[in-house]
Amino acid sequence: MKKIYIYILVILIVALLGYKSVYFKKLSAVKNAQKENFDFKAFVDSIYFKGILKSKKNIALTDLISLVQTNSEMAFKEHGNRLGIGNSAFFMIESTGKIFDIKDGVYTIADKKNGIIYIDTKYIFGNAIRDASGLVKLTDFKTNSQFNKVSESLNDIIRNEVIPKAIKTIKIGDSIAFSGAIKLRKNQNLFKDIIVIPSQIKLQ
């Protein structure tokens, strides 16, 4: 008899936990509600296509490196973007070069002036593009989550839409022009093997 009570108690607990754990909705209603909310895709499309692609603030990689070497304060002030304080910042750069290796989505570029540069077309994560662009301000968003979601959506556009189209026809030996984000430290004195998170790649 005791066992029956235990079973009933267990069933009640499981039912209560289940009731508090999940909720059911019509899928169509959920999709409509998502459309009505803030449209990150539209916002980020505008940031990318109207802002980043048309930005005239990109600095040539060669110019940036020489400026950092001669006057890092000015380089960081005029071209660097970062959140809060710190010794490093993101920069939106552009350059050209010849591809001499492609491995696991990383394009190795021989840049005549800047040596070897790596363009990572696969692992486009983090806030590099958002922060380097300088077009998105934390204060424009109600929560940090929304602000971070901009990065997520921006990275999605570049990783899933822009880069696959751009690299479709690119092969080893091709010359390309590219722009993207890099991170530099104020006291950086080595500029070898720079990794670029691309915002755009074009066959020359």
Add this chain to the structure above:
Amino acid sequence: MTSTNLWNVLRQISVNVCISVGMTLVVLMAGIDLSVGSILGLSAAICAGLLKGGLSFESLDLFIGFTVLGGIIAAMLVGMALGLFNGWVITKFSIPPFVATLAMLTIGRGLTMLYTKGIPISNLGPNFEFIGSGWFLGIPVPVWISLVMVLIVVFLTNKTTFGRYIYAIGGNEKAAFLSGININKVKLAVYGIAGVMAAVGGVLVTSRLNSAQPNAGMSYELDSIAAVVIGGTSLSGGVGTVTGTVIGAIIIGVLNNGLVLLDVSPFWQQVVKGIVILLAVIIDKMNQKNK
């Protein structure tokens, strides 16, 4: 050490405490579980995936959403299932725990990568974030959670026959079998519990970062084994306590924190941690010899 720093250290070690108390049960039984880090990663990813995207059934026009509680329960169920699978493989096929859980380590990591497609699942909402970053009665929430986990396992080991069975199996498996203990059942349960504990650790890590990382929990198994060993649990089984493990986890946490504050190179930090583990094992062996 300031009080803020102390709470930060305790908040950081709470994940290791959760995993390590589960690992203690396994080691007490003379087993080992190398898969806790991967179980943590997979259960955290599933928790985050369900919280963020729920389950959609296009043909039924049905969406099943998950509350924070639902996400946590799902993570724990995943952890338990993987742990039970470990236990089943070990008991059914008599495969050494080291090998069986090593296999689960790679299976779990692979499944996590497949589920997340290698991309972090972020922005899980302020309610979920509270679990890892919030405070309750002036103490960080993760510390409360790890405390509850510790108390449950302390109760299991000290106040139940199940706990005595674990010690008996670790002390002498053959004798335990001859005295009528269902060894396979106990082993299954212990690996299941270790899986659940890893999943709880996964929930804590994910909520603290408000994001499930595909590589979350990588090499956490080493830190948890270290906490268990430093805490005095014998790798040969049968000897050790959960409270010892908690002390071991605190030692590792304080050591990590101290070395960072002293600006010791991360490479040296690894060396120091290794030496501490080695010393703990040597002391354990010497104690055994003296007995």
